[in-house]
Amino acid sequence: MTEKRASIGARRNPDTEAAVLNAATQILAEAGIAGLRMEAVAKRARAGKATLYRWWPTRGALLLAVYRRMKTEDVYADTGSLEGDIAGVLRLVFGHWRRETGAVFRSIIAAAQVEPDVAEALAEFRLERRTALLAVIARAERRGELPAGLVPERLAEAVIATLWFKLLSHDLDDDPDALARVLTQSWSKG
Amino acid sequence: MTEKRASIGARRNPDTEAAVLNAATQILAEAGIAGLRMEAVAKRARAGKATLYRWWPTRGALLLAVYRRMKTEDVYADTGSLEGDIAGVLRLVFGHWRRETGAVFRSIIAAAQVEPDVAEALAEFRLERRTALLAVIARAERRGELPAGLVPERLAEAVIATLWFKLLSHDLDDDPDALARVLTQSWSKG
Amino acid sequence: MTEKRASIGARRNPDTEAAVLNAATQILAEAGIAGLRMEAVAKRARAGKATLYRWWPTRGALLLAVYRRMKTEDVYADTGSLEGDIAGVLRLVFGHWRRETGAVFRSIIAAAQVEPDVAEALAEFRLERRTALLAVIARAERRGELPAGLVPERLAEAVIATLWFKLLSHDLDDDPDALARVLTQSWSKG
Amino acid sequence: MTEKRASIGARRNPDTEAAVLNAATQILAEAGIAGLRMEAVAKRARAGKATLYRWWPTRGALLLAVYRRMKTEDVYADTGSLEGDIAGVLRLVFGHWRRETGAVFRSIIAAAQVEPDVAEALAEFRLERRTALLAVIARAERRGELPAGLVPERLAEAVIATLWFKLLSHDLDDDPDALARVLTQSWSKG
DNA sequence: TTGTAACCGAGACGGTACGTCTCGTCTTGCA
DNA sequence: TGCAAGACGAGACGTACCGTCTCGGTTACAA
Numbered sequence: 001m002t003e004k005r006a007s008i009g010a011r012r013n014p015d016t017e018a019a020v021l022n023a024a025t026q027i028l029a030e031a032g033i034a035g036l037r038m039e040a041v042a043k044r045a046r047a048g049k050a051t052l053y054r055w056w057p058t059r060g061a062l063l064l065a066v067y068r069r070m071k072t073e074d075v076y077a078d079t080g081s082l083e084g085d086i087a088g089v090l091r092l093v094f095g096h097w098r099r100e101t102g103a104v105f106r107s108i109i110a111a112a113q114v115e116p117d118v119a120e121a122l123a124e125f126r127l128e129r130r131t132a133l134l135a136v137i138a139r140a141e142r143r144g145e146l147p148a149g150l151v152p153e154r155l156a157e158a159v160i161a162t163l164w165f166k167l168l169s170h171d172l173d174d175d176p177d178a179l180a181r182v183l184t185q186s187w188s189k190g
Numbered sequence: 191m192t193e194k195r196a197s198i199g200a201r202r203n204p205d206t207e208a209a210v211l212n213a214a215t216q217i218l219a220e221a222g223i224a225g226l227r228m229e230a231v232a233k234r235a236r237a238g239k240a241t242l243y244r245w246w247p248t249r250g251a252l253l254l255a256v257y258r259r260m261k262t263e264d265v266y267a268d269t270g271s272l273e274g275d276i277a278g279v280l281r282l283v284f285g286h287w288r289r290e291t292g293a294v295f296r297s298i299i300a301a302a303q304v305e306p307d308v309a310e311a312l313a314e315f316r317l318e319r320r321t322a323l324l325a326v327i328a329r330a331e332r333r334g335e336l337p338a339g340l341v342p343e344r345l346a347e348a349v350i351a352t353l354w355f356k357l358l359s360h361d362l363d364d365d366p367d368a369l370a371r372v373l374t375q376s377w378s379k380g
Numbered sequence: 381m382t383e384k385r386a387s388i389g390a391r392r393n394p395d396t397e398a399a400v401l402n403a404a405t406q407i408l409a410e411a412g413i414a415g416l417r418m419e420a421v422a423k424r425a426r427a428g429k430a431t432l433y434r435w436w437p438t439r440g441a442l443l444l445a446v447y448r449r450m451k452t453e454d455v456y457a458d459t460g461s462l463e464g465d466i467a468g469v470l471r472l473v474f475g476h477w478r479r480e481t482g483a484v485f486r487s488i489i490a491a492a493q494v495e496p497d498v499a500e501a502l503a504e505f506r507l508e509r510r511t512a513l514l515a516v517i518a519r520a521e522r523r524g525e526l527p528a529g530l531v532p533e534r535l536a537e538a539v540i541a542t543l544w545f546k547l548l549s550h551d552l553d554d555d556p557d558a559l560a561r562v563l564t565q566s567w568s569k570g
Numbered sequence: 571m572t573e574k575r576a577s578i579g580a581r582r583n584p585d586t587e588a589a590v591l592n593a594a595t596q597i598l599a600e601a602g603i604a605g606l607r608m609e610a611v612a613k614r615a616r617a618g619k620a621t622l623y624r625w626w627p628t629r630g631a632l633l634l635a636v637y638r639r640m641k642t643e644d645v646y647a648d649t650g651s652l653e654g655d656i657a658g659v660l661r662l663v664f665g666h667w668r669r670e671t672g673a674v675f676r677s678i679i680a681a682a683q684v685e686p687d688v689a690e691a692l693a694e695f696r697l698e699r700r701t702a703l704l705a706v707i708a709r710a711e712r713r714g715e716l717p718a719g720l721v722p723e724r725l726a727e728a729v730i731a732t733l734w735f736k737l738l739s740h741d742l743d744d745d746p747d748a749l750a751r752v753l754t755q756s757w758s759k760g
Numbered sequence: 761t762t763g764t765a766a767c768c769g770a771g772a773c774g775g776t777a778c779g780t781c782t783c784g785t786c787t788t789g790c791a
Numbered sequence: 792t793g794c795a796a797g798a799c800g801a802g803a804c805g806t807a808c809c810g811t812c813t814c815g816g817t818t819a820c821a822a
Contacts (some may be wrong), residue, residue, distance in 0.1 A: 034304050039782065039793085042191040048795045053784065067201060109301040109358060113296050114224050119360075126359065147375075157355070158348070164358065165351030169316065170309075182344040183339075185375035199814030200771035229803055238774040243805065390766035407724065414684045428769045433810065449817035459592050489738060493680040494604050499740075506739065527755075534752040537735070538728070542814055544738065545731035546678060550689075561722040565717075565755035579788030609777055609806035620802045623779065 019045040019125070020052060024066050029100075036063070060118035060178035067108055070101045074130065082140035086159060087180035089136065093163055094172045106167055129163075130156045158183055159165045195236070202245070209235040210242060214256050219290075223297035226253070250301045250308035257298055260291045266322065272330035276349060279326065283353055284362045286338035294359055319353075320346045336376075348373055385426070386477060392435070399425040400432060404446050409480075416443070423445035440491045440498035447488055450481045452494035456512065467560035469516065473543055474552045486547055509543075510536045527565070538563055575616070582625070589615040590622060594636050606633070618743035620639075630681045630688035635736035639676055640671045646702065656729060657750035659706065664731055664742045676737055699733075700726045717755075728753055 009082055023044035027036055036059060042049045050083040074096075077088050097105060112119040131154035140146055161177055195205045207327040213235035217226055226249060232239045263287075267278050287295060302309040323346035330336055352369055356362055385395045403425035403458050406415055416439060422429045436442040454476075477485060492499040515538035522525055542559055546552055575585045592617035597606055606629060612619045626632040644666075647658050667675060682689040703726035710716055732749055736742055 015793085026272070031210075032304070037782065038784080042795090046795070048793095049797085050786085051783080051794060058786095079307075106297050110300040113300040114222070114357075127286040151368075151372070154368065158352065160371055161355035162348065165347070165354055168354065169313070178341075178344065181339075182341070182348055195773080197771080197773035197812045197814090199812080200769090201814075203772070206773075227803065228805080232774090236774075238772095238776095239805080240775085240807085241773060244772080247805095382623055385768075387766080387768040387817045387819095388818075390764090391818090394765070396768075412684070417808065418810085421768090426769075429771080429810080430812080431768060434767090437810095490683040492738075494602070503739075529751075531748075531752070534748065538732065538752055541731040541735035542728065545727070548682075548734065549693070550623040558721075560726065561719075562721070562728055564572050575799080577786045577788090577799040579786075579798080580795085581788075583798070586799075606776065606777080612800095617780080618798095618802085620781080621799060621800090624798080627779095672820075 001062065016045070016047055016051060020047055020056070020062075021066055021069055023047075024062050025070070027064065028063075028104055029080055031187065032103065033063070033110065034116055036077055036107075038062075056137065058115055058117065059146035060108075060121075063104065063111055064118060064121045067104045069099065070104065073095070074132065076136050078139060080135070080143075082143075082145050082175075083180050083184040085140065087135050087176045089133065090176035090179055093176075094166070094176060096139070097167055098172045102167060102172060109164070109168065126160060129160055153185065192355060206235075206237055207245065210246070210252075211259055212235055213237075214252050215260070218253075218294055218297070220257065222293065223253070223300065226297075228252075248305055248307060250298075250305035250311075253298055253301055254295065254308060254311045257291065260294065262286070264322065266326050268329060270333075272327070272333075272335050273370050273374040275326045275330065276373055277366045279323065279349065279354065280369055282365060282367035284356070284364075288358055288362045290363060299358065301356070305328045310360055316350060319350055323349055337377060345373065394429060396425070396427055397435065400436070400442075401446055401449055403427075404442050404529065405450070407521050408443075408446065408484055408487070413443070416487075418442075422539065428442065428478055429565035438495055438497060440488075440501075443488055444498065444501045447481065447484045450484065450525055452476070452557035454512065456516050458519060460523075462517070462523075462525050463557075463564040465516045465520065466563055467556045468545065470559055474546070474554075474556060475539065477547055478552045482547060482552060489548065491546070509540055513539055519550060535563065540554065572644060586615070586617055586621060587625065590617055591624070591636055591639055594632050595618075595640070598633075598677070600634060602673065603633070603680065606677075606705055608632075628685055628687060630678075630685035632690060633674065633678055633681055634691045637671065637674045640674065640688060642666070644702065646706050650713075652707070652715050653750050653754040654712075655706045655710065656753055657746045659703065660733065660746035661750055664736070664746060665745075667737055667754075668742045672737060672742060676742065679734065679738065699744075703729055726753055736743065 016133060020041060023041050027040055027044065038049065038052055038059065041047075041062065042052045045052075052062075056065060063094075074089075074092055076085060076092065079085050079088055108118060108122055108125075112122040134152055135153055137146070137152040143154070146152075158180070162183060166174055166179075192334050195209060196201065209248070210231060213231050214226065217230055217234060228239065228242055228249065231237075231252065232242045235242075242252075246255060264279075264280070264282055266275060269278055286292075296314055298308060298315075302312040309342060310314055320343070325344040327336070327345055336342075350372060356364055356369075385399065387392065387393065388395075400421060401419050404416060407420055407424060408481070409481065418429065418439065421427075421442065422432045431443075436445060454469075454472055456472070459465050459468055476482075488498060488502055488505075496527075511534070514532055517526070517532040517535055517542040522532055526532075542563060546554055546559075575583060575589065577583065578585075590611060593611050594606060597610055597614065608619065608622055608629065611617075611632065612622045618662075622632075626635060644662055645660075646655060646662065649655050649658055666672070678688060678692055678695075682692040700723070704722055706723055707716070707722040711722070715724075732753060736744055736749075
């Protein structure tokens with residue numbers, strides 16, 4: 001990393017952005033969302049407060065930027081069955097959240113209740129996840145696996161609801177297979 | 191309202207408690223959780239800040255007290271079928287939340303991510319609801335309605351997950367019947 | 381001491397008074413006048429705040445009561461000369477103040493700048509001391525020791541001024557003989 | 571007056587300092603030291619409390635700043651005799667104190683009993699005055715006016731003691747000439 | 761003998777001020 | 792010329808005491 005960042009002209013300095021996001025990520029890890037103070041982030045990043053406010057006008061904006069940088073592109077593997085695929089999704093997301101991003105996403109849900117821009121971004125995240133899940137369900141449909149009457153959108157939402165609920169309940173160690181079984185109602189097929 | 195509240199001796203004054211909870215409820219309605227400042231509550235209730243902190247040491251404690259006072263004892267009607275019963279539960283809770291308590295409960299979920307005491311109380315609420323739902327499911331079991339393999343606790347949790355998700359997604363006007371159908375997998379019976 | 385003091389009927393309880401003054405004295409010794417809080421005195425004395433305020437309505441009143449209880453009746457010895465007598469007075473008062481009452485009297489002077497009742501009591505103390513000093517000077521006059529033109533009241537005041545000044549300057553270890561020499565102008569006689 | 575003061579960059583704003591000291595001076599004049607509350611000063615000066623505490627961490631520091639700004643450079647006139655010079659000093663100081671600074675200096679003496687930084691500043695004031703008085707006495711010595719055995723430092727201290735005593739006794743209207751006569755023992759020369 | 765009056769400890773009450781903290785805005789001076 | 796540095800006004804935070812009050816109980820004295 002450059003020892004001394006400064007202006008690179010009349011445009012955003014990527015070094016500064018990186019320093020700020022790193023600082024915010026560290027602080028989040030150390031002190032949680034309650035410790036994520038604009039002033040502290042600026043100080044730790046050796047950035048001016050004005051600079052911070054210029055690019056991330058609210059705590060929520062900063063939070064979102066951190067999360068976006070952490071988020072990896074999930075690829076949902078094909079296990080050959082809907083139940084297995086859903087279990088895979090749960091396992092994958094729980095894994096990410098347990099390792100690092102869980103606390104941040106939890107904070108985003110909390111912040112979304114207060115800051116409208118975060119609420120908007122959260123809605124967008126939800127839709128993104130929904131789209132990905134619909135692809136998984138469509139795959140099962142192509143396999144002819146879907147029971148009659150199942151509405152893909154409803155199932156996708158139920159999966160997201162389960163994910164959020166487990167995150168907010170601090171219960172990310174629950175069994176993804178059991179959860180997937182409930183969601184896909186496999187008992188009805190026995 | 192009493193013109194003059196004050197000490198009634200070396201013990202808690204119920205008038206003061208009522209005044210504080212009323213003030214907090216009003217402020218929550220007017221300004222949301224972000225406007226729920228201890229200072230503002232004390233001022234509006236014409237109570238001293240020390241009094242406030244004596245009985246409700248954190249914003250979360252106050253929030254919980256407000257919610258507890260608003261909460262009515264839900265009685266889940268017997269509709270004759272599990273799907274109908276679950277739909278009834280969703281309809282009832284959505285109704286309450288839409289009318290008044292939704293914003294407060296949303297705030298509680300948000301606050302629970304920061305304040306441990308709120309988190310604890312929220313966990314307790316969750317268990318309470320779970321117990322009530324298990325009673326509904328047990329009723330269905332007695333009717334011989336439950337599919338083989340269904341784990342009541344899992345279903346109960348799925349219902350709560352749906353409730354929370356819809357609350358946090360500001361989607362309390364969704365169709366309870368459709369949601370209940372997904373939760374109880376009625377398609378498998380068609 | 382009685383384990384539990386309480387009312388002894390419709391009259392003042394001397395045990396309570398003693399407990400309060402003891403508590404106040406201890407607190408003054410430990411924490412100075414800044415630590416002399418009504419609340420702290422009541423707690424330490426195991427007395428109710430109402431009781432405290434009934435008998436000592438202000439901090440100043442309490443301060444005065446403590447000082448009055450500590451003050452001993454000074455007897456100014458006859459050394460045979462005015463200068464010696466004055467030196468004796470200084471030595472005696474400095475001794476008292478150094479040992480214990482100095483801090484309290486300093487607090488009284490400070491409190492007198494704020495609370496009128498303390499100011500009044502301080503004026504009274506001043507007069508008391510003046511009277512005692514005038515007796516010493518009168519003794520010298522009877523010995524024919526007084527220079528022509530000396531106004532006894534002026535000398536008495538100068539002695540008190542010196543006492544106060546040394547107390548407020550935290551300089552109670554200064555030499556009483558040297559001070560007495562200046563006050564009685566012995567150089568003029570050599 | 572400027573309508574709106576604010577930051578002038580990363581350094582102290584003299585306008586703010588002036589506003590604060592003006593506010594403090596006014597409040598002292600109106601309500602005395604008991605009314606000199608940090609909160610009130612901040613409000614009246616339209617300054618933030620943080621700003622106040624940044625530059626004047628204690629009430630004593632504020633008091634000192636006010637006094638220093640009020641203090642004028644005393645020039646002690648040469649009357650041709652020691653007694654006259656001392657009388658002049660007393661008259662001059664009494665005059666200042668009567669007009670305006672007396673209450674403030676009294677407050678400083680009181681505050682010095684509680685706050686160590688004020689005590690320190692007071693000691694400094696004392697030394698300053700002592701030095702000025704020693705110059706007056708040296709002038710008399712050059713005139714050959716000083717009695718044998720007179721210790722200039724002792725006389726200087728006696729003058730200061732008299733000044734303080736009269737201030738604390740609210741007796742600034744006493745006759746400077748009579749006081750000077752006692753201090754310089756003119757009776758011994760008659 | 762029985763009020764009843766004043767005392768007592770306790771501590772809740774509405775308040776005020778404290779000193780700290782964070783916010784978001786603003787200049788300035790350095791690089 | 793863009794950024795770090797940080798001063799600024801504003802005001803909420805949680806704490807500490809203030810002086811007043813009511814409580815429930817105790818004791819002494821008057822009726």
